[in-house]
Amino acid sequence: xxxxxxxxxxxxxxxxxxxxxxxxxxxxxxxxxxxxxxxxxxxxxxxxxxxxxxxxxxxxxxxxxxxxxxxxxxxxxxxxxxxxxxxxxxxxxxxxxxxxxxxxxxxxxxxxxxxxxxxxxxxxxxxxxxxxxxxxxxxxxxxxxxxxxxxxxxxxxxxxxxxxxxxxxxxxxxxx
Amino acid sequence: xxxxxxxxxxxxxxxxxxxxxxxxxxxxxxxxxxxxxxxxxxxxxxxxxxxxxxxxxxxxxxxxxxxxxxxxxxxxxxxxxxxxxxxxxxxxxxxxxxxxxxxxxxxxxxxxxxxxxxxxxxxxxxxxxxxxxxxxxxxxxxxxxxxxxxxxxxxxxxxxxxxxxxxxxxxxxxxxxxxxxxxxxxxxxxxxxxxxxxxxxxxxxxxxxxxxxxxxxxxxxxxxxxxxxxxxxxxx
Numbered sequence: 001x002x003x004x005x006x007x008x009x010x011x012x013x014x015x016x017x018x019x020x021x022x023x024x025x026x027x028x029x030x031x032x033x034x035x036x037x038x039x040x041x042x043x044x045x046x047x048x049x050x051x052x053x054x055x056x057x058x059x060x061x062x063x064x065x066x067x068x069x070x071x072x073x074x075x076x077x078x079x080x081x082x083x084x085x086x087x088x089x090x091x092x093x094x095x096x097x098x099x100x101x102x103x104x105x106x107x108x109x110x111x112x113x114x115x116x117x118x119x120x121x122x123x124x125x126x127x128x129x130x131x132x133x134x135x136x137x138x139x140x141x142x143x144x145x146x147x148x149x150x151x152x153x154x155x156x157x158x159x160x161x162x163x164x165x166x167x168x169x170x171x172x173x174x175x176x
Numbered sequence: 177x178x179x180x181x182x183x184x185x186x187x188x189x190x191x192x193x194x195x196x197x198x199x200x201x202x203x204x205x206x207x208x209x210x211x212x213x214x215x216x217x218x219x220x221x222x223x224x225x226x227x228x229x230x231x232x233x234x235x236x237x238x239x240x241x242x243x244x245x246x247x248x249x250x251x252x253x254x255x256x257x258x259x260x261x262x263x264x265x266x267x268x269x270x271x272x273x274x275x276x277x278x279x280x281x282x283x284x285x286x287x288x289x290x291x292x293x294x295x296x297x298x299x300x301x302x303x304x305x306x307x308x309x310x311x312x313x314x315x316x317x318x319x320x321x322x323x324x325x326x327x328x329x330x331x332x333x334x335x336x337x338x339x340x341x342x343x344x345x346x347x348x349x350x351x352x353x354x355x356x357x358x359x360x361x362x363x364x365x366x367x368x369x370x371x372x373x374x375x376x377x378x379x380x381x382x383x384x385x386x387x388x389x390x391x392x393x394x395x396x397x398x399x400x401x402x403x404x405x406x407x408x409x410x411x412x
Contacts, residue, residue: 005360007203014199019192026191027184033191041205048206052357052368108189115187130180158180165183 006051013060014044021064027127028072031112035075043067065128066142073120102165114164118157125150126157277388280397294400297329297387308332310401314386327384331401334370334378344370347391350399356391369394379403 018040025036043064047054054063115123121143128139129150139154140147280295287293288305296302296312303313304322311322312329319326344357347369354371369381369391381398383389389397 007360010206011199011203014197014202018197018199018202023188023191023193027187031187031190036191041202044202045205045209048203049210051206106183106186108186111183111187115184126180127184131184161180161183 006048009055010048010051013047017060018044021068024127024131025068025072027115027131028068028124030116030118030123031108035072039068039071039075042071062138062142065132069124069128069142070144073124101162106165110165111161114161117164118160121145122153122157122160125153126161129154130158277390277393278386280393283400291331291404292402294402295397297397300329303328325382327386328382329384329387329397330380330382331398331403332380332382333403334380344368345391347371347395349395354395354398356394358391359385367391367394369398371395371398373403377403 021043022033022036022040025039026033029035029039046067047060047064050063054060115126118126124143125139128134128142129136134142136147136150136154139150143150145153278297278300281298283293283296285302288302288310291305291310293302293310297314299315300312301315302310303317303320304311306322309322309325310331311325312331313319314327317327319328344355347354347356349369349371352372354369357368357370359365359367365385367383367385367389369383370378371381373379379398379401381394381401383394383397387393
């Protein structure tokens with residue numbers, strides 16, 4: 001019995017994964033659904049072309065995300081480029097936010113605005129690590145950077161989100 | 177609300193939440209891109225060369241060489257070889273692959289650099305031979321770019337990024353494992369035969385539908401191709 005064709009396998013992949021891909025990409029684009037749709041369309045078209053090779057390696061997810069992340073960063077970097085800076089001792093683990101540090105009534109719009117306040121590389125690190133639960137190693141591979149950079153960017157990104165969504169009174173009382 | 181993942185989930189309140197996607201539009205975009213890539217042919221190989229992302233591998237025989245001779249010194253010059261074959265020599269198989277198919281004939285000309293070829297489609301010509309691909313074109317093909325593979329017969333090493341193949345239906349070549357993907361399976365107008373050569377490496381033959389070959393005829397051609405040690409696999 002011959003195996004399913006490229007079209008059949010690709011269609012099954014799209015049916016099963018496209019919605020999740022698009023939603024996750026919306027985080028990468030800080031809520032820009034049109035850009036997210038463009039990125040997902042681009043990634044899926046390239047996945048179709050590379051299907052025989054990707055099928056052999058079984059790396060569908062990594063392949064698609066590498067395209068999405070690279071295309072997004074390229075898109076964002078066109079007008080201006082922001083460079084990453086390392087911290088001397090990056091933390092190893094994902095730190096939870098301190099309790100009661102966020103202001104009340106936060107909604108999706110607030111979080112998207114906060115995400116938009118992160119540099120694209122930092123936002124990508126946060127999404128890949130926190131949302132997709134990728135390892136530091138996997139994230140570093142996708143972002144083409146060192147594991148130390150991933151750790152620092154993830155920690156700084158979470159801290160920046162917290163800062164942007166913080167309850168001013170708690171923030172002032174605890175950190176300043 | 178203090179968990180970052182919960183915050184990110186909150187940000188998706190306006191994102192699409194359908195549970196199932198219709199793949200038809202993505203499928204069509206993928207097919208269009210694939211056609212463009214094949215039209216551009218060796219663009220990927222060229223990009224790999226430009227990026228220096230090439231992996232030289234040492235290969236040995238892919239099969240018997242019917243007509244040694246000539247100057248197949250295995251030079252990695254990257255120069256296109258303009259070499260003709262003889263069209264009147266006997267074909268290696270008893271019967272053609274099918275009505276209208278182009279017959280295989282024995283190679284009698286000067287061997288292209290990097291490869292030894294035993295059989296050729298009748299009247300077709302070697303358009304180019306580089307460490308990355310051997311390109312054989314139909315007679316009078318207006319597309320003389322050896323890096324453009326549309327409608328041509330192409331031999332190359334499998335991408336260095338690819339693992340061992342499993343796609344397609346089994347089609348041994350010279351007793352070694354091989355996998356045949358029909359044009360429908362490959363998603364275009366090209367059949368693909370991926371086959372193992374000596375040393376455990378994998379090579380690929382891409383054949384246009386215009387040849388009219390079935391998997392067995394493609395395997396006969398592949399069995400007569402020997403990839404020399406100067407061949408290199410691209411990336412991607």
